Amino acid sequence: MVTADWLDIGPVDQLPALGARTLAVQGGEEIAIFRTANGDIYALRNACPHKKGPLSQGIVHDTSVTCPLHNWRISLVTGEALGGDKGCVPTIPVKVDGGRILIHRGHVLAGVA
């Protein structure tokens, strides 16, 4: 179901469990789409709040991802840094409908000129 608010970015099975893919945004910031072990899908801006490491390349475990650059652990649910670190990355609303991933257009395009 594609509406003005939700963009269909492809089938869920294009994402490996415990893996991530990137969503390029022309003129905007790249987004990382994650899939957890039990199939839930999350989306974050693909930039660690620490030094902008590509979170899509981190190791996904439970509902968090560990940044590949300096091992910050970021919650997929809230975007907040976990453990002793402080920082937050924007989350992008995302849902699954009929095996396809839908992402919120307004959030994706936030900041695009």
Add this chain to the structure above:
Amino acid sequence: MPTKPHLIVIGNGMAGCRAVEEILARDPGRFRITIFGAEPRVNYNRIMLSPLLAGEKSFEDIIINGVEWYADNDITLVSGDPVTQIDRESRTVRTQSGRMESYDTLLIATGSDPFIIPVPGHDLPGVISFRDMDDVSKMLEAANRGGDAVVIGGGLLGLEAAHGLSLRGMKVTVIHLMPTLMERQLDEAAGWLLKDALEKRGQTILTGADTAEIVGNGKVEGVRLKDGREIPASIVVMAVGIRPNTRLAKEAGLAVGRGIHVDDHMVTSDPSILSVGECVEHDGQVYGLVAPLWEMCRSLADGLVAQPKGYFGSVTSTKLKVSGIDVFSAGDFSGGEGCEDIILRDATRGVYKRVIVKDDRLIGAVLYGDTGDGNWYFDLLKKGENIAPIRDALIFGQAFASGGGASANPIDAVAALSDDAEICGCNGVSKGQVMACIAGGAGTLDAVRAGCKASASCGSCTGLVENLLAFAMGDDYAGERDNKPMCKCTSFTHEEVRRLILEQQLKVIPQVMQALSWSTPDGCSSCRPALNYYLLCAWPETHEEDPQSRFVNERMHANIQKDGTYSVVPRMWGGVTTPNELRAIADAADKYNARLVKVTGGQRLDIFGIKKEDLPAIWADLNAAGMVSGHAYGKALRTVKTCVGSEWCRFGTQDSTGLGIKTEQMTWGSWMPHKFKIAVSGCPRNCAEATIKDFGVICVDSGYELMVGGNGGIHLRGTDLLCKVATEAEALEYCAAFIQLYREEARYLDRTAPWIERVGLDYVKQRIVEDTEGRKALRQRFLHAQKFSQKDPWAERAAGAESHLHQHIAEVRPFARVGG
């Protein structure tokens, strides 16, 4: 105010001070206390002299009670001035210096003296016993000079002395009168295993050897045996046994047999004189181990200041404090009518377990190689429990016997122990006491050690104490020791996980997590890459990669840079390249807009600034010019650095470049616990810097010096010489064997340097140099594994494998429909 009765303690050792502690714990105000000690120091843990000698502990570590303990408890300590006489008539003691003190109650805790066999030469300088700090000081002095040491006596104490001296660099020979080592604690089979293990560590063990004479002119020079053999030695440690020190008691007219006679409350034949420890004889028994002493001290204090409960003798168990060799024995294993043996042998792991059962009761246990269940067996033995219901699984240990084989969880195992099960044998601490200490607020290992002394001595029960902490505190306990759990997802150590992967034939990560009761659903970024490595190392033929458990660099086969782009390093065998390769690299750098091309420290070229989308294409281009992945991104074989060697260099002694290329061709593609670097230098000028590599070769005229365990990095470490070999083929064989040993036994993310520091160079030499069969087998396993790992990952990716890793799932353009 009436003055308090005066308690005088003769002996500032483990028994004397423990007795005082037990009395103070029951009634701190009962006595005015004076302790006399022959040694000029505070109370220390004598059984910890072995780790002190071995360099694993310092004197400060083994102090039981420091000066503040004496001060805090108003105890007068008279050290270095031994009591020489007891006058029972006037109730006084007199010291060497002539000091007189009168007592109301006297406690004799004079312990035991080492037994010196009166062979000719036994009084030569350089003949020492192993009993106190002074003996250890003398041994350390001798060890500093190096050379040969002979230890007479292959019992517990002798073997610990031999181990310490051996670690200190001396060449040690153990002379033992009986046919097998530790024959009072171990049966023949375990004795042989022990002998074999010690010999592999470089000690010479002579059993059935009878000392005739200690030879030397003015000082020790050697030992001559009755069969005529002579063994050179600059020191001789006499560790053949101990005798209760009963001289004072005997001279005072107390009843003395082999030891000072005491009743069930540790009272001697004079009601105002008590005695505890190794100097006493109770019910015909004399003890030379530490555990009975704790029980005696409890009975003494109960009898003196509280409810008399009585001492009824001790069942003892033994552990050998030689790091890396686990030996445990308890009870009776001599066999006899009605005794049945249950035996388990696992030759590969070097495990031997034997339990002895009589009338459905466990009466003895001998464990070699895996002593984890020692305390459990000892508990069963002391309680005399009927073992018939668990007999079938008894030999497999507590986890199997009580959990039906399903649970190997160590926390469950300690949970199942009874409250009076002994946890710390060195300090006589039960599970109940440890739990009380934790409940009282001790939340760390150190706090438990300070609070109840469990695990504060030899440390062999540290794992049990940590499991008790974890059991009592649940998730609040994080673990802390060196040998700590892999990560917070599990209570198992790296070593335990690797062992269980093999034993239980675990093949994939979820299976490991299930079988070993991982506490998180899918692990964490620490344990997943480690498990992936352990599995691929254990099962090279069938392992299926889990890209989601690889760090980004290994998943992408390139090095991520801080801006999210990647760098690409093609392999240059031995640091040698060609004009064609250089042209291909130059073209690729242009084509993919590389922002930097840099020569690396490993003699190759690094192309920077490549986007993840372009990686498969640049790899295809490099493949087309004959180049493959350089694994510059992996916990893997990186490069083999070389100098030009005898082909060009006027100083070169061998073809170092050629050997380097052969080495790289043999080793490329292999995954390791951490990155692994090799270098080959053509002469001792060492232009290839082989002495800071994980494996280095220095060519010399007569062959190849093989160096191991070096690295640059934060903690610079130069290599150790493994050995010298004569041919290239041997150099390659040793290299493969060394790598495989490291792959199989190091912890994930350990470079070779910390691994060797931990296991010891001697161990590596023993496995690689001395054990020829073992070396060949290691090499064979490495080459076998290589059959499955020498596939160029770049070619696979260039051909389309894992293409999703390099592509966006979709692209969003403002105001346009996407996807679908």
